[in-house]
Amino acid sequence: MxxxxxxxxxxxxxxxxxxxxxxxxxxxxxxxxxxxxxxxxxxxxxxxxxxxxxxxxxxxxxxxxRFEDVLTLYIFDRELRLLVLDAIERVEIALRAQWAHYMAMTHGPHGYLDQSHYAHIDRHAKAVAELTKEFDRSRDTFAVHYREKYTSPELPPIWMAAEVMSFGLLSKFFGDLKRRAERQAIAKPFGVDEKVLTSFSHHMSHVRNICAHHGRLWNKRFTVKMTVPNYPAKLPVAMRGADERYLHNTLVMLDHLLSIIAPGSEWKQRVVDLIDGCPLADPHNMGFPEGWRERPAWRGTA
Structure with missing residues (x-):
């Protein structure tokens, strides 16, 4: 047609x-x-x-x-997207730092390029090729300095690489590590299992891309889900009955990670205040379960 x-x-x-x-x-x-x-x-x-x-x-x-109702939802979604981006930024930086430090201390500055540490050689080769393109495009001072001063290895040490690679690429490097013990060591400071952190990294990269392109979050049905954690207990309790394809579980997980990365953050209260300030934005359309306010993960918000 x-x-x-x-x-x-x-x-x-x-x-x-x-x-x-x-x-x-x-x-x-x-x-x-x-x-x-x-x-x-x-x-x-x-x-x-x-x-x-x-x-x-x-x-x-x-x-x-009314047209004003439509505009109200649009503004709500924009403010929600900015809140989510604020949390993702801090979580993303923390994941980059933890991954880079662990790999550097365990395998050396360029050990992340060694294929023997990864489960799928072909995926690792594609990831390295993608990183090479990103590093060659970078105009950051440290990237220019490395290219001008060093001829080998072609790629920089991991602490520089972590700053130029996309978050999606970082999640691939982390998720494809061969040994579960290494993934678990990287995940341990965040208080979750490595499978959960791997899954959430992929999911968060998807959500981040939606936000970066100013996409809709409020009632968005995600194509990339995250794994529901088994611990700490407040997380599975909060997510029970929630629609896994929508935003609720993402918010709960971001708040959990922020509580570790930025203790004392008022981010969760800002989320609740935003929801309370817009009756048109029904939390059910974001996957929130019935009685969500009474659950430990949300308790304590006004």
């Missing part, structure tokens, strides 16, 4: 929303937001308000749906 839909002007987009029963109280403001956010991006936030149209089989909106 050939795509044949014409482009639609912003005034016509607003007219279409009104035709479908959306209330637009301030058309000047609506035109402003449509211009600087776009119809297509906002569309994801009015989908929950849609109902089948009675006549033409298209979509209409529930009675009383």
């Amino acid at each position: 050939k795509f044949s839909k014409p482009a639609t002007s912003i005034p016509d987009q607003i007219a279409l929303l009104k035709k479908r029963s959306m209330i637009v109280e301030d058309e000047v403001a609506a035109r402003h937001y449509m211009q600087f956010i776009s119809y297509y991006r906002l569309r994801a936030y009015w989908l929950p308000f849609e109902v089948p149209a009675e006549e033409d089989g298209d979509h209409a909106f529930r009675a009383g749906t």
Whole structure:
């Protein structure tokens, strides 16, 4: 089927929303937001308000749906995304530091390049090739200095490599370590099993990419899940009954890691305050289970 839909002007987009029963109280403001956010991006936030149209089989909106409601959800999701990115940044830096220090102290500055430490030689070769591209592109002072001063090895010591590789690539290096004992040693300071940390690293890389591209988090169904931990006890208790494809478990895990990395952080309270401040953003749409506030992982938040 050939795509044949014409482009639609912003005034016509607003007219279409009104035709479908959306209330637009301030058309000047609506035109402003449509211009600087776009119809297509906002569309994801009015989908929950849609109902089948009675006549033409298209979509209409529930009675009383306002453009301002859609904008409220959009702003909520933006603030949620910034909160999640704030936590991911600190967790990511901590994982980089722990991995690099363990590998350097155990196998030396360039031991991470030794294929004998990895379960899959082909995957390791691809990871090294990807790292080589990333390092060659880097204009960081330390990267330029290493390339100008040293001819061998071609790649830098692990503490430099950890700073230029993407987080997705870091999770591949860590997850493919052959010996479980080594993965467990890297995971131990974070208070979780290595399988959980490996799984969460892959999942967090996926969530990070969504955030980096300004994607929707609020009711996003993830394609990359994380493993539910068996310990500490508050984690499996918090995640019981939660939808594993949505954001709730990610938030619980980020808070657990932050409690170790940044003791005294008020991040969890900021998350709860954000949820409480937007009644339109039903926590159920983020995978939150019934009675989530009474569970130990969330207890203590106002």
